[in-house]
């Protein structure tokens with residue numbers, strides 16, 4: 001299945017440059033495990049970035065530099081094929097590096113109750129600026145309507161969810177910020193497990209959700 005929703009360009013570039021904080025790097029790297037398109041972009045960025053930055057003088061290092069770099073990366077996309085994983089490998093549900101962060105594949109997870117049948121597992125990172133967590137929403141159930149005080153990236157690992165922006169399946173990334181209010185609804189096929197990274201608390205509409213928020217740290 002081909003991934004259709006990707007990491008925002010700015011985040012991918014920060015990751016390639018090694019400047020993305022740990023929680024964001026975790027979700028980018030986990031998406032890269034599932035997405036050959038973004039792997040190619042990062043591969044090309046690392047290759048071209050050095051050469052291009054070398055050629056830039058302080059005078060030319062303007063706001064255009066980012067656009068120039070992204071154009072160059074686009075023109076190189078697809079030229080470099082990365083090696084594929086051997087087909088004899090037993091497929092894991094949780095790709096690396098996420099699997100190592102949570103201590104194993106799905107069977108190793110110790111879920112904590114969130115209410116309304118949903119569960120979560122906060123993931124420890126040294127990065128204090130953002131919070132990473134696994135979320136499990138029962139098949140067919142909604143996440144309560146909420147807005148955002150900052151950035152949120154959500155990567156689908158099992159099942160799917162749908163928002164006004166469309167359907168998100170395994171490998172897809174949903175990017176939301178303070179301009180977005182949404183109520184993702186898990187698809188009916190199976191429980192939806194996601195990796196979510198946020199850099200600020202969510203803004204829930206319902207009083208019930210707001211009351212439990214301080215206790216669960218979302």
Ligand SMILES: [Zn+2]
Nearest residue numbers: 006007035038
């Ligand atoms: Zn991608």
